[in-house]
Amino acid sequence: MIDHIGFAVSDLSAARAFYERALAPLGILVLMDVTEQMTGGHGAHTGFGKDGKPFFWIGTGKTASGSAHVAFVAPDRATVDEFHRAAVAAGGRDNGAPGLRPEYHPDYYGAFVLDPDGNNIEAVNHGGAAE
Incomplete structure (x- = not known):
């Protein structure tokens, strides 16, 4: 079973704004932001999901x-x-x-x-x- 999936985007802020609006009708919301400092230099990421579980991620990568x-x-x-x-x-x-x-x-x-x-x-x- 797949737990979550993610991919790199060229502009995290613009992509976040797009997905926030596009996924809202599906009930999929921003649940978590992970900074580059939190990942030890492996990029910043935004997690979208439902019921407290992020399963779709975008990030700088x-x-x-x-x-x-x-x-x-x-x-x-x-x-x-x-x-x-x-x-x-x-x-x-x-x-x-x-x-x-x-x-x-x-x-x-x-x-x-x-x-x-x-x-x-x-x-x-x-x-x-x-x-």
Whole structure:
């Protein structure tokens, strides 16, 4: 199951304004802003979603990281760890070792790998069993 998806935009403010208006009729609202400082220099991002769960992200991104980001739900932290090992063994490049990402929420445990085209692929567990 896909947990969330995101991609880079050339002008975050303009894209945010566009998506705020375009997605409002669908009940999809801005739920989170993540600054470049919060990501350790990996761009600023805006998360849109419903019911407190952001699932559509836009951000400034880095050109070296491709333009797409897809995150898959993992049932537990061990599976996130295994995803990271398997993806790196398959030729992916580490883009964030398995670990907690409290800047997103206290139980956010994820791992990131760049695929052969530089797209950012993630496995994430939000604590406990996957939803």
